[in-house]
Amino acid sequence: MDKMFVIMDNLALQNETVPHHRSARLRQIDHAKVNALGALLENSLYKVQMTKRVVPGAFVEIHTHDTDIFHILQGTATFVTGGTAVDPQPAAPGEIHAKSMIGGTEHHLTKGDIIIIPHGIPHQFTKIEEGPLVYFVVKVVQ
Numbered sequence: 001m002d003k004m005f006v007i008m009d010n011l012a013l014q015n016e017t018v019p020h021h022r023s024a025r026l027r028q029i030d031h032a033k034v035n036a037l038g039a040l041l042e043n044s045l046y047k048v049q050m051t052k053r054v055v056p057g058a059f060v061e062i063h064t065h066d067t068d069i070f071h072i073l074q075g076t077a078t079f080v081t082g083g084t085a086v087d088p089q090p091a092a093p094g095e096i097h098a099k100s101m102i103g104g105t106e107h108h109l110t111k112g113d114i115i116i117i118p119h120g121i122p123h124q125f126t127k128i129e130e131g132p133l134v135y136f137v138v139k140v141v142q
């Protein structure tokens with residue numbers, strides 16, 4: 001997980017394993033918990049987070065299994081996707097980090113935008129124009 005994310009401190013992160021033949025059980029996440037930001041729910045099918053970012057990403061991320069879906073709720077940022085990662089290194093299971101990438105497409109994200117980053121695509125927030133950037137994240141595990 002990106003170390004710049006403000007997550008995980010004192011929130012009860014609920015982990016559950018969902019058998020492939022069953023869907024995850026119904027969950028409601030209370031607004032107070034959502035407003036507190038952080039990792040909200042995680043199971044073998046998806047991860048749900050509220051993220052607040054005040055600085056650009058310190059490195060390029062590549063998720064080998066997770067597809068990121070971001071819904072921007074506040075702020076504006078420049079986000080680059082799809083370049084060639086320079087010297088990619090394993091950072092955690094399913095996670096590859098690189099210091100930079102060559103090429104790629106710049107996206108200017110603002111409140112209301114949704115962006116979907118398929119697994120395997122390098123991506124990085126390169127600039128926060130109006131911070132903090134607050135966004136809802138669903139990571140779909142593939």
Ligand SMILES: [Zn+2]
Nearest residue numbers: 061063068123
């Ligand atoms: Zn990501």
